[in-house]
Structure formats: structure tokens, C-alpha cells
Amino acid sequence: MMMDKLTPEQRTQAINIQQKMMQMEMDHQDAMSQMEMKHEREMMQLQDQLLDLFKGH
Numbered sequence: 001m002m003m004d005k006l007t008p009e010q011r012t013q014a015i016n017i018q019q020k021m022m023q024m025e026m027d028h029q030d031a032m033s034q035m036e037m038k039h040e041r042e043m044m045q046l047q048d049q050l051l052d053l054f055k056g057h
Helices: 008-055
Strands: none
Touching: none
């Protein structure tokens, strides 16, 4: 990006926007990781329940 063509005020705005974008990306990655772990746990629990059912036969 052409930061040198911006006024100091615009440069500050651009930096703020970039920081907000980085924060949103980090928050998104964190939420995805948590959802992935929760999904993994629940799938394992369901598989265990299924295995328990089949063990009885």
C-alpha cells in the first residue's frame, strides 16, 4: 500500500483499520479453533457411545 501518499491523519486511520483487521482475523482463528475442538470432542463421545452399543452384541 502507498502509505507515503497519505496525510498523517489518513495514515493513522489506515493503521487503525489494519490493526482492527488483524484483531478480527485473530478472533476468527480462535473461534474456529474452539469450534473445531468442541466438534472433535463431541464426535469422539458419539463414537464411544456407538462402540458401547456394538460391544453388547
